[in-house]
Amino acid sequence: MKIIIETIPHHDQRYETCGDWYWAPDGTLHIKISELDHYEMEAAVAVHELVEVLLCRHRGIAQSEVDSFDQEYESERSVEDTSEPGDSPLAPYHKEHCFATGIERLLISELDISWKAYDDAINSL
Secondary structure, three states, X not given: OOEEEEEEXXXXXXXXXXXEEEEOOXXXXXXXXXXXXXXXXXXXXXXXXXXXXXXXXHOOOOHHHHHHHHHHHHHHOOOOOOOOHHHOOOOXXXXXXXXXXXXXXXXXXXXXXXXXXXXXXXXOO
């Protein structure tokens, strides 16, 4: 098993997202997190992505399904809408995303960060 988690400039993401995961042809899992200049916040996004991808793999939800849904959702989302694609009940990974968000919220709380401050940092990207 090889998992690479790294922060990158937000504009280098594959599409408009603060966290992204994908499988390389050699089986390496890549998780790319937008730089937030706050280690704990970046780590919380990474944990969300890791939980989400593990559940998707376990349940047979392909990366192509997630990517396709995310990219279409982002192309149709209004600028004022700050929801995430996985929040949509139509997302093929909705259940997995919501579980990962629950873990993420617990972690943010244990790191003594308010969810609002965290959400604001992500939405400012």
